[in-house]
Amino acid sequence: QTRGVTDDEIVIGGFHDLSGGFAAFSVPAVEAANQLFEEVNAAGGIHGRQIRYIVEDHGYQVPRAAQAANKLVNRDEVFAMLLSLGTPHNLAAFRVMDPNNVPSVFPLTAARQMLEGPEELRYVATASYYDAVRAATGFLIESEGIERVCSMYIPSDFGEEIHMATVDEAGDTDGVEYLTETTHRPDESDFTGALARLREEGCELITVALTIRPTITVVATAKQMGWDDARFLVSSAGFHTAVAKVPGGVTEGLYAGAGWQDLEARMDTPEVAEWVAAMQERTGEFPGTGALLGRSAAEALIRALEEAGPDLTLESFTAAMETLNYDDAIAGNRMEMGPGDHAGATEIFISQIQDGGWVLIDSVETE
Amino acid sequence: MRVHFKKSYDEDIRLFEDWRRAAKYGVLIALMTALPFLISDYILGEVTLVLVWCIAGMGLMILAGHTGQVSLGHAAFMAIGAFSNLWFMSQGMHFLIALPLAAIFTGVIGAVIALPILRLSGIYLAIATLALSIIVEDIAIVAEPYTGGVAGVFAPPIEMFGLTIDRYGSPKAFYWMCLICVVVVTLGYANLLRSATGRSFLAVRDSEVSARALGVNVTRTKALAFGLSCAVTGLAGALYAHFIQIVNYESFLILISITLVLQVVIGGLGSIHGAFFGAIVVGLLPQGIAILRDFLQGSVGIDISAYPGIDTAVFAAIIVAIVIYEPLGLYGFYMKLKAQWQLFPLARRDMFRRSKSYLKTERMR
Amino acid sequence: MSLLSVTDLAIHFGGVKAVDGVSFEVEPGEVFTIVGPNGAGKSTIFNLISRFYQPTHGRIVFDGEDITNTPAHHIAELGIARTFQNIELFDHSTVLQNLLVGRHTKRRATWLEDVLHLPRSRSNEREARRAVEEVIDFLDLAAYRDKMIAGLPYGVRKVVEIARALACNPRLILLDEPASGLSVEETSDMAFWIEDMQKDLGLTVLMVEHDMSLVSAVSDRVLAVAEGKPLAMGTSAEVQSDPKVIEAYLGTAA
Amino acid sequence: MDVAQLLIGGIANGCIYGLVALGFVLIYKASEAVNFAQGDMLMLGAFLGLTFINSDRADLPFVVGITAAAICLGAFAYALDRFVLRAIFGQPHFAMVILTIALGFILRFAAGSIWGYDPVSLETPFAGEILRFGGLTLAVADLIIIVATCALTMVLWLFFAKTRLGVAMQASSQNQMAAYYMGIPVKRVNSIVWALSGVVSAIAGVLFAAKGAIEPAVGLLFGIKAFAAAVIGGFGSLPGALMGGLLIGVVEQFAARYAPSGTAQIAPYALMLLVLILRPGGLFAQIAQKKV
Amino acid sequence: MKDLNHNVLEVRNVETFYGPIMALRGVSIDVPEGQIVTILGANGAGKTTLMKTVSGALDPEKGTVSFLGERVDGDEPDRMVRRGMAHVPEGREVFPFLTVEENLRLGAYTRRDGGIGDDMEMVFSYFPILKERRAQQAGTLSGGQQQMLAIGRGLMARPRLMLLDEPSLGLSPLLVQEIFAIIRRLNEEQGVTMLLVEQNAQVALNTADFGYVLEIGRIVMAGEASKLLGSEDIQEFYLGGGHAGGPREQKRWKRRKTWR
């Protein structure tokens, strides 16, 4: 008997930040996942089994995440974890998941550590921040003829990855120099000083690893300073419809490198339109990044469970995951895994804000 | 109501005023020792975490409850305890040495930090400690050789007396280890309170002016209280690191400090019991709510999880209710229950109705 | 040699000259009283002696030692204890605990010994309890021993404050209006206690008081001050009959 | 030149800190309670403003919308004090701290449930508008913030110092029982000041939202910084709150410009520690040594 | 003239608790219009508790308080002030961070008439030092100066009934005389009714028309002030008379009061 699997139910767990600083990712992701699960369940489930997604809230506190993991693994005996949020939170949870053979499916953190550990238990959805920013930086260096790059980041696991990606890409490209960086805290709200410094140094491309609100302020402030030839690049964390929608066009021209495509530009795709309508019905809002990630992950899980057949075990699940290979219409990327390759979509999409919306300019295949 | 006839000063100095009390706590300890055989590993894990919170809570209680100095940044000292313990262990030190050493190290750092910020009090101290904890967060990233930077450090399993103590591998052993720590810290705390040092803490809390007039060196006393508090919190941090098994700078964010403050206030400021009651609430209530939520969904079909974040909101609402019902914390409630029990059947129902009360400025010190 | 000698003491708060050139000497074993109108600077003199304020001018010598720059928390150790006009007790502790804090300067055990409750800590505790019980007995506080200060009536608190000062085993005790808020009967008790302090405990008493019956009953010498300056000095009767004192302080009916 | 621009940026941003800090100080000044949900009040104000102003919502003119938000939040804060906080009137401030922390969680939950968790932007008539004088630039939004903050600080300061109700509020914070004996309805006065703080928070929230996107958790981070600003200023002093905000705002910019990267982000906190160590009561100290 | 039938204040069978501690055990008193009524009692008898219960700072558990014919128990204290009751509390309770002048103005908080300035001058004429220190923060005044301020602040309300809890606390002998002269004058000239608690029973009874004796939360004696002055028990326990002539040591033998 496989844990979390009964004749009529598959129990999936997830720990999330539903009440803290990252609720903007977690809540829509959970909503989107639940939306799909409800659809699947209404259609009879997977091989006759209903999906039950138990979500625990940790409010971005590690001890509560450990408690949640303990509950989900030891009490609820979940089959797998889906979309769990937070780097240290996931790392702490792995300690109880691994001995119990609970796979971690598409955690909501793009830290590279999410793939370290027992291979059959680790799956990530898209390229890491590192890969995405590195690829996008490389693309911009080439297409825009940039020679001096810089970065602005919050010294955290997320910020460090983007910083390192920038440094590494500059270091590996001839004639390109990594100049400097400025460091920030998530609570900062004005960047005159930092931008003055980067401008002084002569930065041409600046990778930005901040949260959404500060990102908007950075771009707006640069415009305000009359610094028009600077190019700003954000990772998937800043690749959000709201950024493009800021009134007054202050974010015009911002670049993003992410593992998926913006939704708004693809509303003519029927699947996208249908899903957006369903989500709007459900939450009253146009789905954002979190929802898209939640949907993608849930879809991959469903497909794998379907593929694994009625005899669901960790082995059959692993095998099924490794055969996943399909176009994710909603994320606009290709989900592809294989033995030894547990990172799903690895294509990087480079977009820019033009006329109040994200426009895809290019895509790069990593690896 | 029992009346004590005291025959010697020792009866006041003793930890337990009579054999009944001693017996009561004896039974409690026996029960706690036997607990791993009575409950599942899941609940045991939760109880273990509560024990860790008890220690951290006692650490803050020394400062906030007994010396009247509020710290909004105590998670920083948990961090220092955790990282130093793991670093000492990584240098080949045995856990049994690394653990107390981490506590001492944190205590010394606390006392040193205390010196410049001692002149502060009230919210000024609170915000200064908050700033400190923010700075420590960033130091934890910069001090990569010791803290593992953003990636953090993994806690190695503890080898002791030929057995491995691991939170998940051998939860019972880990639990007992925490229990021993709790008992030791509680004993030390109780000793402190019945001594001149403990009274000087109370004196500083209630009236700095008279404390000084009576020869209490207020600065030194505050530094000592801060140091002791940090040492205990550091110890909790070290145990916490082994409980979570991986710590990085994000394991000790401000929210943890705030939770600690919440814990001691809800428990009841100024009593050791309070630290325990608070730990139970903060440690177990969210799990209780989650289980109740699952139960509601499974049996009655009420799916409150359709409202994301409602667990935390319910938790907060319960905290609101507790504070409104018992502003002085659960310890006050416990004392009332006890008094009613002892007075039975003479207790008046409205005996503990709150009478009107008024505040005066605390800006005059 | 006098126990306490104050020379030309002065302190200013902004424009207010609270104390302005006061000198006096307190002899060992005497009861020395300072009287004067409200705001004359009496409490301020106490605060200067117990080193809460730094004088702008002047010298304070206790038992041959210049204490003008001694930190406040060393004063108790030297043997000076005090009470406060507005009562400064540890409100959330019991009477017993309050008095035990009075023994703070007599402890020998370090904090580490206290945490581990080593023998020296325990013997300290016993010794403190014994000393405190004597004070409780002396001031008849046994009924209140385990009561919280917060719920005690004003008069009892007043006595507890004196008890706490006595628990320090001082040589000089400063009493700031010990009888204010006490009834006639309690005031006469207070007179006996002060007498006992002087005679039985061998204390020197420096007192500020407005109740002239108490002042006359116990004082060996009285100093009258007004507006920070000395006005008259002498026995209680002498000072009370001084016309300047009558005009500034006592009024005609006294 | 560079320095002047930094100064302007710092001042504009510092004014927002100051504006939020005003909300803290108001409540403290009238009851010596610290409202740890102040950041969340800001967030609520921002969302209310957005609901009234954005074109896909009520689509009211900006000034009307901000007024409506201020009225709503004021009424809400009044009710909050009247029906929840009043239950612990006269109890130690610690109880209030915990209560407001818990209320903050509930407010964030409520906001998330009502407005969703995705960041949204406020539409303002002055978005992206920039003023240039000499080589210096100043966003119109910043100008409005500076003017509004200074004006509010001034008005509130006058209110507290000069009006009968203002002095009564101060009295209530210093001695509740004596204030009652003066005939001051202390509980009602507390509710009024909460309402006032709600109004200020709404204004702060809308102006804050005008500079970028908002989401339910935004108050959590920002509240702490504004709290710090209030404390640096000397908690309880209205001009102090503004000064504290400005100090943090300006130092932040200069640190980002000149301090070595990796340490710049903690400069405001380090500075705050320094200020407090040198002046334990903040810049405009509101504490005093007890006269015994 | 003094109308004995009209009571400004009537307290009936009041019981007040501090948590489980019963501080008033069924107290009834009357304060007739235009009179000065004093309450005597040892430390901890419950005098302050009674005053607070009357002015609404504490709620009685049982019993009623009527002021000007209206039941007021359970009301908030500010309502009493609006009805015309001023309470000068025990222990000063000034607003330490406000100036002397602001403190005084707050005394007239509920008044809307224009006489506030005149009354302020009146208070200043009683206590000239307050005028001198009008801009000083009240918290830095000396103990006696704060007491003057508290009394002055009470006068600013122009009350119909004034509750004075140990007004002479910490005042110099000269000022004690003046305070009682002021009390009498206000009573006679402006007809202010007074309820007075005072440790100095001699002065209190000399000033008052009527007196109550409160012990351990109960009224144990009541009567005309002049009668009480003559009473032997009162002489002995409250006026320091009794065995005044006897040797001190004899009195030291702690005698218990008859009704304890």
Ligand SMILES: Nc1ncnc2c1ncn2[C@@H]1O[C@H](COP(=O)(O)OP(=O)(O)OP(=O)(O)O)[C@@H](O)[C@H]1O
């Ligand atoms: N910290 C201070 N700031 C300003 N003035 C002060 C301060 N302390 C005392 N004073 C002033 O100094 C004078 C003396 O005060 P002090 O308390 O010594 O008087 P006192 O003689 O004890 O009077 P009382 O009999 O009323 O207690 C008073 O006028 C008082 O206002």
Ligand SMILES: Nc1ncnc2c1ncn2[C@@H]1O[C@H](COP(=O)(O)OP(=O)(O)OP(=O)(O)O)[C@@H](O)[C@H]1O
């Ligand atoms: N806050 C409190 N908590 C508990 N008990 C109290 C409290 N305040 C007063 N008491 C008790 O109530 C009784 C009456 O106190 P109260 O202050 O009314 O006495 P009093 O007659 O005014 O005394 P005094 O002359 O000392 O002012 C006392 O026994 C006292 O111990």
Ligand SMILES: [Mg+2]
């Ligand atoms: Mg004095």
Ligand SMILES: [Mg+2]
């Ligand atoms: Mg009294």
